[in-house]
Every structure is written in structure tokens, then in C-alpha cells.
Amino acid sequence: MIFYFTGTGNSKWIAELLSQKLDERLVSINELLKSEIPSYDFDVKEGERIVLVFPVYSWGLPTPIRLFIERLKLTGATEKEVYAVATCGDNAGLMDKMLKKKLEENNLHLASCHTVQMPNCYIVIPGFDVDRDEVADDKIAHAEARVDLIVKAILENRQDKTLYSKGSLPWIKSRLIYPSFIKYTYKTKFYATEACNHCGLCAKLCPMNNITIKDGSPAWSEKCVQCLACINRCPQRAIEYGKITPKKGRYYFKCNG
Numbered sequence: 288m289i290f291y292f293t294g295t296g297n298s299k300w301i302a303e304l305l306s307q308k309l310d311e312r313l314v315s316i317n318e319l320l321k322s323e324i325p326s327y328d329f330d331v332k333e334g335e336r337i338v339l340v341f342p343v344y345s346w347g348l349p350t351p352i353r354l355f356i357e358r359l360k361l362t363g364a365t366e367k368e369v370y371a372v373a374t375c376g377d378n379a380g381l382m383d384k385m386l387k388k389k390l391e392e393n394n395l396h397l398a399s400c401h402t403v404q405m406p407n408c409y410i411v412i413p414g415f416d417v418d419r420d421e422v423a424d425d426k427i428a429h430a431e432a433r434v435d436l437i438v439k440a441i442l443e444n445r446q447d448k449t450l451y452s453k454g455s456l457p458w459i460k461s462r463l464i465y466p467s468f469i470k471y472t473y474k475t476k477f478y479a480t481e482a483c484n485h486c487g488l489c490a491k492l493c494p495m496n497n498i499t500i501k502d503g504s505p506a507w508s509e510k511c512v513q514c515l516a517c518i519n520r521c522p523q524r525a526i527e528y529g530k531i532t533p534k535k536g537r538y539y540f541k542c543n544g
């Protein structure tokens with residue numbers, strides 16, 4: 288079973304590749320969250336692997352993955368081994384350590400954790416922007432070969448350290464920066480401009496049901512996890528974040544629609 292969470296489509300594509308190559312069924316964490324059911328009960332069949340696919344947020348775990356692990360109830364599995372594949376623009380810091388700890392709280396064991404570099408989608412703080420087209424295309428062009436190596440490592444049940452990009456100063460990024468990221472993510476500064484044509488896609492895409500349409504326009508509550516699906520995927524480019532994003536690019540994975 289491949290459980291995936293995605294904001295801008297990168298992790299969905301990687302999950303689809305893994306599903307084909309490992310012959311495992313796909314389950315969308317976005318849909319589980321959106322359904323607002325309190326417990327995620329799954330029966331694991333003989334020989335089925337459990338693979339988690341998700342983006343790295345601020346060198347740590349996205350809130351949706353924390354919530355997913357807390358709500359996950361697996362039956363049938365004798366070995367509760369979890370394989371993780373995280374997508375990131377650059378690197379993941381000590382995210383693997385956080386994941387291991389979080390899984391252990393639910394009696395699950397992290398068998399391996401690997402990363403795949405994909406185009407960056409983080410645009411809501413100064414100094415960060417989407418990749419130039421050539422850089423984004425290059426990352427996508429190299430991703431499948433990396434997935435093949437990860438599949439090999441999963442099939443051989445081994446952690447390949449060369450397939451996990453920790454980056455520089457991981458302790459500072461994951462232990463100092465990540466906690467303040469988590470503390471402030473819910474405080475959104477999103478708003479819709481006059482370009483909004485009230486299509487409602489942002490509300491439909493929001494995995495946290497954090498966007499409601501009021502008088503035809505989107506309004507954000509305080510459950511945001513910063514997946515950035517709304518701002519990056521708005522077809523009218525009508526969503527902004529404070530004064531930070533008007534001059535920034537937008538990104539979402541377009542290869543599979």
C-alpha cells in the first residue's frame with residue numbers, strides 16, 4: 288500500500304511510479320484528511336508493503352503526515368515495517384529521525400527513508416521561489432532513475448544512505464527552524480485578488496478543508512498546513528500571500544494532469 292500526501296503534485300507522481308514499480312495499491316492521504324474521518328483503518332494483506340510518500344516541509348514532517356500516523360490503524364500486518372520516500376526541493380535535514388519517532392508512537396517501525404529531489408513549490412517566505420524552468424525540468428528528468436534505485440533498496444529491505452539527502456547544518460534546520468515553522472504555519476496571510484473567478488478549485492484542493500467560499504470568494508481559516516496547493520494551482524493566479532508572493536512564480540506538477 289502506497290499512502291501519499293501531496294500539495295503540488297510532485298509526491299503524487301512519485302507515489303504513482305512506486306505503485307507501478309512495486310505493484311502496490313495507492314491511497315490518497317489528502318482524501319482521508321478531507322473526509323474528516325477520525326481513524327484510518329486498513330487491513331494489510333500478506334506480502335503487502337507499507338510505503339509513505341510525502342513532501343519535506345522545513346526539513347521536517349508535514350503536519351498531514353503526523354495526523355495520518357496518529358490516526359492510522361493497521362490490522363492483518365504481522366511486520367509493521369514502513370518505507371518512506373520523501374520529495375524535496377533540495378534536502379531533508381533530520382526529517383527521517385522525526386518520522387522514525389512519530390511512527391514508533393504508533394508501534395510502527397521505519398524500515399528505510401529515502402528522498403527524491405523535485406521542483407520547489409515553497410514561495411511564501413522571502414528568499415524562496417520556484418525553480419527556473421530548466422532546473423525544474425532537470426529535476427523531473429532525473430527523478431525516475433532515483434526512484435528505480437529506491438525501489439531496489441526497498442525490495443532488498445535496506446537503507447541506502449546515498450539515497451537520503453540530509454544537506455548541510457541539518458541539526459539547525461530540523462531542530463531549530465522546523466519547530467518555529469510548525470508554530471506559525473496555521474497563521475495564514477492568503478487572500479484572493481480581483482482576478483478570482485470564483486471557480487472554487489482552492490476549496491476543493493485544500494486537504495484540511497481550511498478554505499470556505501464566502502459570497503463567492505475564498506476565505507482561509509486557521510487550520511492551514513502550508514501545502515500551498517491553493518496558491519500554486521489557482522488557474523487565475525488570483526491567490527497571494529501577504530506582500531510576499533505577487534512577484535513570485537507558481538509551480539505544480541503538470542505531467543499527469
Ligand SMILES: Cc1cc2nc3c(=O)[nH]c(=O)nc-3n(C[C@H](O)[C@H](O)[C@H](O)COP(=O)(O)O)c2cc1C
Pocket residue numbers: 292293294295296297298299341342343344345346347374375376377378379405406407408409512513514515540
Ligand atoms: C511548506 C513547505 C516547506 C518546504 N520545505 C522544504 C525543505 O525543508 N527542504 C526542501 O528541500 N524542500 C522543501 N519544500 C519543497 C517541497 O518539499 C517540494 O517542492 C516537494 O516536492 C513538494 O511536494 P508536493 O508537490 O507533493 O507537494 C517545502 C515546500 C513547502 C510547501
